[in-house]
Amino acid sequence: MSQADRSIPFRQRADRAMQDVFLQEALTIATTKFIGLRREAFAGFPEGEGLRDAAREIKEATLQHLDRYLEQLVENVERLGGRVHYATTPEEARAIILDIARQAGARIAVKSKSMATEEIHLNEALEAAGITPVETDLGEYIIQLAHERPSHIIAPAIHKTKGQIADLFTKELGRTVAADPEALTKLARGELRAKFLEADLGITGANFAVADTGTVVLVTNEGNGRMVTSLPRVHVAVMGVEKVVPSLTDLMVFLAILAKSATGQKLSVYTTLVQGPRRAGELEGPEEFHLVLLDNGRIAQLAGPLREALYCLRCGACLNVCPVYRQIGGHAYGHTYPGPIGILLTAMLNGPGAVKDLAHASSLCGACADACPVRIDIPRMLIELRREVDEKRIAPxxxxxxxxxxxxxxxxxxxxxxxxxxxxxxxxxxxxxxxxxxxxxxxxxxxxxxxxxxxxxxxxxxxxxxxxxxxx
Amino acid sequence: MTTRAEFIARIRAEMGKTRGLPPAAPARRPERPRAAAEAIRRELAERWPEALERFRRELEQVGGVFYRVPTLAEAAPVVAGIARDRGARRLVGWHAAEIGGDLVPALAALGLEAVSMPPGEVASAAERRRLRELVAAAELGLTGADLAIAETGTLVLRTGPGRPRSTSLLPSYHIALFDRTALVESLAQAGVVLESWHADGQSRRDGAVISFITGPSRTADIELTLTRGVHGPKEVHAIFVEAPAGG
Structure with a gap:
């Protein structure tokens, strides 16, 4: 099974995943590798534990004054010549972005990996409006060509073999290529380089946004985040409201633990700090910069049972250690965000009714809470969700x-x-x-x-x- | 469409319903960032060799290549050597003032087709297009670096007049020149310097982007096999110049 098909029940989706021999092997290899890399990264980093506590406290402190930090962010982005938009629902976010795209006369939009744009199903909306969205993260590009959805937050195509990818490229790009990661990557580089230079619109998410400076921060390994924010004439960044951090000093705390938790790197290859559109004196850079602040269920949780899930950095560490995720993979969850944190985020975005089965897709072993860089108590919230699902008579x-x-x-x-x-x-x-x-x-x-x-x-x-x- | 006022009002309304939140504060920022950054530089005036050694180790760990030359002029043959070994000839570089000296004549004498980027923005759209095509076709990109973070082997580049974003992005081989004034030991120290740059704010002609570059572009999206140069440069070379620019 390769697609999130919610027309069939969760249990059957999970069953199919568990019978998929290749998926089982890929999941085991990938998650085991990520676990090892993460462990090594923190083993050589004694200050890591203290930084995790500090990062958690910064997240809580930010939420306690979220109104103030967001207003500060907005004022700074506008001062730098950017425009800020406010989206309560996915429909509204899509309408805002389509409007920007139309005004820019965009035919091609290049995107760097963004869970927020996955969450609002932006690509379908762009296509319907006659604008071709091009995912430029290699993993996302592969699954876009295959008309699928990401199966892992940071490794979207871990469910595919190089042979499958070579066949896919041959079919979709009309180019024969060896089933070799190097050759496949080179082909994708060429294809996507042309798109970067051609696109009028660049769409990104935001790993962080710094209130004090009006900076949107993108973390990538491939460099596509830099391309998307440098080459097209218009840049749109879409971010959940919880991504704001107070200062550059706070940002450094998160950078010190994010990549270690995700891939075991000390730092991802590229951390790109974008402060508004091109400045006077700059040869390159977008003429327009738009920031879309997205609610989509987040604001209601400021005082809700899932508040702590707003700390999430989207590193994927909890997926890799979860005994359920390791068995069924990302697609079986059936929603944008898989894994333990994904269950909470799905409930946040779509309400508890969406997780009546998923709330039980956890052994409550606590491995996720241990792996989480900001120590989100995921099991506690899963238990509360189970209670809510029961009390609201959503459960069978x-x-x-x-x-x-x-x-x-x-x-x-x-x-x-x-x-x-x-x-x-x-x-x-x-x-x-x-x-x-x-x-x-x-x-x-x-x-x-x-x-x-x-x-x-x-x-x-x-x-x-x-x-x-x-x-x- | 939701307005800013409605959006923020809803956030305030929800915040008002919270009970029993734990005490929490953001990270302590330097009170006087410029003085704090100066203090770090002063400390490093003595400790820089250790920081440099650690930078070299970490850079090599992430697949970067380290060189050390006494003066900027002696960087030219290193750059030419990198080009020769890779069968590359076309180089684009930051404007001479942003690198600390003009290497173009020396590089041209060594057989490279070297071009410096203009010192500021370019009004003509046709000329901008020509420059972009030039950069896109170049194999080598030569830049300076504003910070070299020892803890992670990271180069930090600020954009601005004469320092276009694409120089370190489109060519396959990125070569960065730096000296000991760029060295910091840790991400935390880099944070202090970032705060001081921000405090300097309007007095400078900065560009809109600060890039942290930690080794060559990489992906592991196909069967977790590490592959370099997926979008950005597939090689990163950092040349340490012992004699600081202008010093």
């Missing part, structure tokens, strides 16, 4: 009844003891090798999990016997 009635019954039982010790004894009798036909491998009515649950059997003597029974023994 069977699930709600089972949990209600179980909760009721747990608060009644005598009945619980009785249930344990009854369970011990009833489980007999189902126990194999010390565990319940399948259970009628609970087939979906036991299909992929074993249920521990009720012990011959439960802890409570042993405790009671201990209490009856004479004290030594």
């Amino acid at each position: 009635w069977t699930e709600r009844i089972v949990f209600k019954a179980f909760g009721w039982l747990l608060t009644r010790p005598a009945l619980y003891r009785l249930a344990a004894s009854v369970g011990r009798l009833l489980q007999r036909p189902f126990v194999r090798d010390g565990a319940i491998r399948s259970l009628p009515l609970f087939g979906d649950w036991t299909r992929t999990r074993d249920l521990p059997m009720v012990a011959r003597r439960t802890f409570r029974e042993r405790w009671r016997n201990l209490e009856l023994e004479p004290r030594r």
